[in-house]
Amino acid sequence: MIDRVIWIVLDSVGMGALPDAEKYGDVGSNTIGNISKALGGLKLPNMEKLGLGNIEGIKGLNKVENPIGCYSRFEEMSDGKDTTTGHWEMAGIYSENPFPTYPNGFPKEVVDAFESAIGRKMIANKPASGTAIIEELGEEHVKTGNPIVYTSADSVFQIAAHEEVISVEELYKMCETARNILTGDHAVARVIARPFVGEPGNFVRTANRRDFSLTPPHDTVLDILKKNNLNVMAVGKIEDIFSGQGVTEAVHTKDNMNGVDETLNYIKEDKKGLIFTNLVDFDMKWGHRNDVxxxxxxxxxxxxxxxxxLKAMKDTDILFITADHGCDPTMPGTDHSREYVPFLAYGKALKSNVNLGTRTTFADMGQTVAEIFSVEPIKNGESFLDKVKLN
Structure with missing residues (x-):
């Protein structure tokens, strides 16, 4: 019997370029493998014990003789390599068309509509690193009060503002305004609030980031679980990624370790259903900043x-560990990379040392969760529960 799934997404921890990586400019990407090579190895004994080093195609890790977990690598079926696309596919949404991106900044109709709505001009309007853009334009922002608006190779409209110039609450309202404007052809995946503090030459982003995502186009496994009176407990930016849909309770986090702490808190509460955690530091703090x-x-x-x-888990719990895309910090540029993602599963109700091979869509994870709880299946994916569950 399985009463709870603890699903942890190590944001951007990819494990090798997908066959179509050339289309995305990501040939040679391998987040785990290239980091291990650059550092002369990684010490990940606990994930290796579950089978991380035994996954087909993994590089730079140790293979163990009898892993205690089940393991696999997953391909992304959707067209894209961003956070929203990856998480939505896990939960059952196949994105046939990529979200719009703006390598030359946002067009005049978007700029005019946003500036008119907020009553201020915006500065920047270009792709940039979040830390670099506040270093470049933070002082001008403080002097003028105009928000810094920028994007990246991902489908994002990001607004940076000093918390003493534009309050966090006002920044969130600006993001909501932008979210309402960015529809149709300009329906970016996420509008992101990027508050910061400090003085010129020493600006620092705060933990008050918030993502304003598109609403999922149809029910995900989260919605289905909620409709069946199961708990869906979101840790980190999961609530934002799904625009709150299908979430019964949520906690936002300051960093990875806080995310682990909050996950453990939910485990101790012993509520039946799903604990869904995103640990974003791998992506936000290190991948995008090329900090190997x-x-x-x-x-x-x-x-x-x-x-x-593992110690906190009950006998009726199972654990999933995976990722949503890559963000190889050894590669040129600072963008996500189109990669396979690793997958580990563990629990007393599961078999050990099961190699699930290469799965062709992230949605297999969500479909498996649906079968675990005997609820309505999601629209995409194939469950692998029969391969891993003990009789």
Whole structure:
């Protein structure tokens, strides 16, 4: 019997370029493998014990003789490599068309509508690193009060503002305004609030980030679980990614370790259903900033916390660990990478040392969750529960 699924997404922890990576400019990407190579190895004994090093195509990790978990690598079926596309596919939404991106900044009709709605001009309007753009334009923003609006290779409209110039509440309202404007052909996946503090030369982003995502186009496994009176407990930015749909309760987090803490808190509450966690530091703090060393240390730090999670689990719990895309910090540029993602599953109700091979859509995870709880299946994906569950 399985009463609860603990589903942890290590944001951007990919494991090798997908066959169509050339289309995205990502040939050679391998987030785990290239980090391990650059650092002379990674110490991830606990995830290796579950089978991480045994996954087909994995590089730079140790293979163990008898992993205690089930393991696989997953391809993304949807067209894209962003956070929303990856998470939505896991939960049952196949995105046939990529969300719009703006390599030359946002067009005049978007700029005019946004500036008119907020009563201020915006500065920047270009793709940029979040830390670099506040270093470049933070002082001008403080002097003028005009918000910094920027994007990236991802489908995002990001608004950066100093918390003492534009309050966090006002920034959120600006994001809601932008979200209402960015529809139709300009329906970006996420509008993101990026507040910061500090003085010129020493600006620092705060933990008050918030994502304003598109509403999912149809029910996901989260909605289905909720409709069946099961708990859906969201940790980190999961609530934002799904625009609150299908979530019964949520907690936002300051960093990866806080995310692990909050996941453990939910485990201790012993509520039946799904705990869905996103650990974003791998992507936001290290992948996009090409910080190879910090990324490696972050992986090792999560691995060191994994025994706490396993110890806290009940016999009726199972654990999924996966990722939503890659963000190889060793590659040129600072964007996500089109990669396979690793998958690990563990629990007393599951078999050990089961190699699920290569799965062709992230939706297999969500379909398996639906079958675990004997609820309506999602629209995409194939469950692998029969391959991993003990009789």
């Amino acid at each position: 060393e910090a990324y490696g240390k972050g992986l090792e730090a999560f691995d060191a916390r994994l025994p706490e999670i």
